[in-house]
Amino acid sequence: MELGITTWNDDLPGWVVRPFCPPGFGDSDWDFWSGTYEMGGIWGGANVPESSAPYADYNIASDGCDENGVEIGIGFPRQLAQDTLYLAFAELYPGNESSSRMAASVSMKSNDCNNLGLSPQTDCMGLNTDRDPPVGFDGSALLVNSSRNWTVPACFLMGEEFTNPIRYAPGVSGCPTVVYY
Numbered sequence: 001m002e003l004g005i006t007t008w009n010d011d012l013p014g015w016v017v018r019p020f021c022p023p024g025f026g027d028s029d030w031d032f033w034s035g036t037y038e039m040g041g042i043w044g045g046a047n048v049p050e051s052s053a054p055y056a057d058y059n060i061a062s063d064g065c066d067e068n069g070v071e072i073g074i075g076f077p078r079q080l081a082q083d084t085l086y087l088a089f090a091e092l093y094p095g096n097e098s099s100s101r102m103a104a105s106v107s108m109k110s111n112d113c114n115n116l117g118l119s120p121q122t123d124c125m126g127l128n129t130d131r132d133p134p135v136g137f138d139g140s141a142l143l144v145n146s147s148r149n150w151t152v153p154a155c156f157l158m159g160e161e162f163t164n165p166i167r168y169a170p171g172v173s174g175c176p177t178v179v180y181y
Helices: none
Strands: 002-008 042-045 055-058 067-074 088-091 100-107 140-144 156-159 166-168
Touching: 067 088
Parallel strands: none
Antiparallel strands: 002 067, 002 100, 042 088, 055 067, 100 140, 156 166
8 A cells, every 4th residue: 555645846747757857857856845755855654563564655767757756655554453543754855846736645556575575665566557456445546636736835634534635734723834954
């Protein structure tokens, strides 16, 4: 399972994928509101059990030049308890943009690391696109659709019982203000 936020820079070409971005058009990981994991980001799961094999999905080689995907993966989601609120975070250096359009999603991934004798990690998850998700699960779900044109920085809340996601501006309802180091 991977949970993530994708941000876009609409001034960059989306029809070209990394690492083939034209010079000056998405060839910098700083061309978004935040940098990428490759630029020194850290992540953590405040109460996510180690037995669930959490990992940072920092492989963005096939993303469009106009997008920055920041995802946190759970290698063994069945190790998570039902009806439990888990907290995970990604902390990234600020990028060159003051804001970026965003979307959020969750998706089920095949754990192909097992086939290789490896622990779940960014380079061997989701390779087998022919695997069906477990019974009762869809392959993916949008939590915040990009057509809302919401931007980061902000905080977002979406749950199973919600009809629509909720957006909080920094400094509102406990959403932290943006801090640059």
